[in-house]
Amino acid sequence: MKTIVKSRLAELLQTMAQDFRVLVPVKSEAISQFVPWQEGLTVNLEGNTVLPPKDIFFPQTEKMYKFKVKGSSVDIEEFAEDVQKQVIFGIRSCDMQSIDCLDKVFLTKGYEDQFYKTKREKTLLVALSCTKPQDTCFCESMGLNPQEAPGADVQGYDLGDALGFVAKTPEGEELLAKYGSLFTEVNAVPQKVEGFNLKADVAGIPEKLAKMFDHPIWGEVSQKCLGCGACAYLCPTCHCFDISGTVKGDQGYKFRCWDCCMFSEYTRMAGGHNPRPSKKERVRNRFLHKLYYFKDRYGQLLCTGCGRCIAKCPVGMDITAIIEKIKEAEV
Amino acid sequence: MSVSTADIKRINPLIPIRGKITKIVQETPDVKTFHITTLDGQKPFTPLPGQLAMFSIPQVGEAMFSITSQGPNHLEMSIKEVGQLTRFLHEVEEGQECGIRGPYGNGFPIDYCRGKDLLFIGGGIGLAPVRSLINYCVENRKDFGKLIVVYGARSYADLVFKEDLFENWPKVENMEVFVTIDRAEEGWNGHVGFVPAYVEELNISPMVTITCGPPIMIKFVLQSLAKMGFNDKDVITTLEMRMKCGIGKCGRCNIGSCYVCLDGPVFTLEQLKLLPPEY
Ligand SMILES: Cc1cc2nc3c(=O)[nH]c(=O)nc-3n(C[C@H](O)[C@H](O)[C@H](O)COP(=O)(O)OP(=O)(O)OC[C@H]3O[C@@H](n4cnc5c(N)ncnc54)[C@H](O)[C@@H]3O)c2cc1C
Ligand code: SF4
Numbered sequence A: 001m002k003t004i005v006k007s008r009l010a011e012l013l014q015t016m017a018q019d020f021r022v023l024v025p026v027k028s029e030a031i032s033q034f035v036p037w038q039e040g041l042t043v044n045l046e047g048n049t050v051l052p053p054k055d056i057f058f059p060q061t062e063k064m065y066k067f068k069v070k071g072s073s074v075d076i077e078e079f080a081e082d083v084q085k086q087v088i089f090g091i092r093s094c095d096m097q098s099i100d101c102l103d104k105v106f107l108t109k110g111y112e113d114q115f116y117k118t119k120r121e122k123t124l125l126v127a128l129s130c131t132k133p134q135d136t137c138f139c140e141s142m143g144l145n146p147q148e149a150p151g152a153d154v155q156g157y158d159l160g161d162a163l164g165f166v167a168k169t170p171e172g173e174e175l176l177a178k179y180g181s182l183f184t185e186v187n188a189v190p191q192k193v194e195g196f197n198l199k200a201d202v203a204g205i206p207e208k209l210a211k212m213f214d215h216p217i218w219g220e221v222s223q224k225c226l227g228c229g230a231c232a233y234l235c236p237t238c239h240c241f242d243i244s245g246t247v248k249g250d251q252g253y254k255f256r257c258w259d260c261c262m263f264s265e266y267t268r269m270a271g272g273h274n275p276r277p278s279k280k281e282r283v284r285n286r287f288l289h290k291l292y293y294f295k296d297r298y299g300q301l302l303c304t305g306c307g308r309c310i311a312k313c314p315v316g317m318d319i320t321a322i323i324e325k326i327k328e329a330e331v
Numbered sequence B: 001m002s003v004s005t006a007d008i009k010r011i012n013p014l015i016p017i018r019g020k021i022t023k024i025v026q027e028t029p030d031v032k033t034f035h036i037t038t039l040d041g042q043k044p045f046t047p048l049p050g051q052l053a054m055f056s057i058p059q060v061g062e063a064m065f066s067i068t069s070q071g072p073n074h075l076e077m078s079i080k081e082v083g084q085l086t087r088f089l090h091e092v093e094e095g096q097e098c099g100i101r102g103p104y105g106n107g108f109p110i111d112y113c114r115g116k117d118l119l120f121i122g123g124g125i126g127l128a129p130v131r132s133l134i135n136y137c138v139e140n141r142k143d144f145g146k147l148i149v150v151y152g153a154r155s156y157a158d159l160v161f162k163e164d165l166f167e168n169w170p171k172v173e174n175m176e177v178f179v180t181i182d183r184a185e186e187g188w189n190g191h192v193g194f195v196p197a198y199v200e201e202l203n204i205s206p207m208v209t210i211t212c213g214p215p216i217m218i219k220f221v222l223q224s225l226a227k228m229g230f231n232d233k234d235v236i237t238t239l240e241m242r243m244k245c246g247i248g249k250c251g252r253c254n255i256g257s258c259y260v261c262l263d264g265p266v267f268t269l270e271q272l273k274l275l276p277p278e279y
């Protein structure tokens, strides 16, 4: 295994940053997130980031095209996007799995989302194993291995004082070879993962949910939800967006931004008809989407067990508790 | 430059191409039909009957509309004034430039309809999507059996496509058009009453049926058709959900695991019965 002592991590990142935009997990005050590496930053390898890395491919707001109006004439022009080659360094298994979900949404089913694709194609992924799950983590229950991220180009391991790297794709091989002189070849064994505090048994859940659209549990579980949308914004797999625009004088631009099916406006139509008029329908949609619809459409669950929604919901909505309720519900 | 369906998929499907409104027809007090071309007078793309387009006036808004008809060099959309974008559209003049992207959605199952007798049922602006298939059948008359149209609106003034209803379609071979309005009014000698009741009155034997209209009309039409022995897989309708992307990405228009913008808007009653009733 190629290893480097943690005290030399900055040197590795600094060297990589000459060839790539390198995104690393960094903590500032209460928020941790992936930001472009620059000298002097402290990489935070403790636990997962508070904000998911989805904004790297799917920014919270993203300009789509600009327009200019002159009388009845309308000019439309694309923004020329200069996408750099980039490396995401230190991404966890759960967030790697979420990228797989996002790939399915944005790159399959007939259309490719060009905004997503340009960034995704230029990205190398260096995953980092988890050894100490946080209180709200349950990725193992979702079928993930916290030490082996699906789809990573390089799997990184936390070896205590050092970090170890194993290439998983030809691109990963190339990346490690490029900075080979910084690594020491060592026969290292990754540390064992500590046990999980949270568990969820998802076996049979999608099949059961197929029969639970009208079940009273949606009325119950939705009662305390505030509809604030924090769960969706923090979720690494949530991908709904709105398209909107701004105009100043005779010009403006269209942008897309994250949206959330927990908002009342989300499905409201012209004339005021809303197929999801109350919290009950909206909360139901959120959980059915994650635990049933997405599986039906794309073959996997839209939850990776990262636990962010559990950690940050202001009223303590807990998806593992809801999975439990579904398990126990009579149909 | 005209753009084919394949091009639309290749280029960024979220960015509209530039278009121009070349003709505006006032259908009813609040519905106008817009003819749209590219800036150099070509058809922006060639949709299948029942497909949709995202139409925009970039500084005002963007919304999804069914393409009600097409010619060799233009697309037609019939738009009811209900909100901000549509209000703006109802004020513009011919020559207004716009954005258009598409075609989106699955369209009507033409292959399935081919060779069969077809019953079209429309209410209000709901005749707009159905008309794309009616016109297709009229243009390819030999490929289809008997064509029957049953259409209703609140009043005579609210009937859309009057020229088609009263002049063009009745002249087509083996095609019948039945029009009704909700309440009697001076000068109207035709049928009075709601569409579902009229359909029952006409005592049409079961055939492939394409229905579109306000949700309440659709609901009662479906009941009537069931009573008359129509087969669920021969009852075809279109659904409307709020839409933003049109390509199955933004997540907005889902009904269960299906996205109306991509897997719809056309569904058979047989398919609808498998979806959660969330529309
Ligand atoms: C598959 C499909 C096919 C369609 N085909 C046609 C067609 O052929 N012809 C046609 O006329 N229409 C069609 N529509 C409807 C059309 O897409 C638009 O929904 C409608 O025309 C919107 O008009 P607008 O943009 O002017 O309304 P907007 O200005 O966007 O507003 C419409 C309404 O939305 C509600 N609304 C929006 N935002 C808010 C807010 N912040 N607060 C409160 N209320 C709000 C209000 O009720 C408002 O009146 C179709 C829709 C779909 C999905
Ligand atoms: S974070 Fe909690 S309260 Fe807010 S929308 Fe999500 S479930 Fe509801």
Ligand code: SF4
Residues within 6 Å of the ligand: A231, A234, A235, A236, A237, A238, A290, A302, A303, A304, A305, A306, A307, A308, A309, A310, A319
């Ligand atoms: S639903 Fe919650 S636990 Fe699952 S991936 Fe999203 S934020 Fe993480």
Ligand code: FES
Residues within 6 Å of the ligand: B242, B243, B244, B245, B246, B247, B248, B249, B250, B251, B252, B253, B254, B259, B260, B261, B262
């Ligand atoms: S309109 Fe975006 S998914 Fe259907």
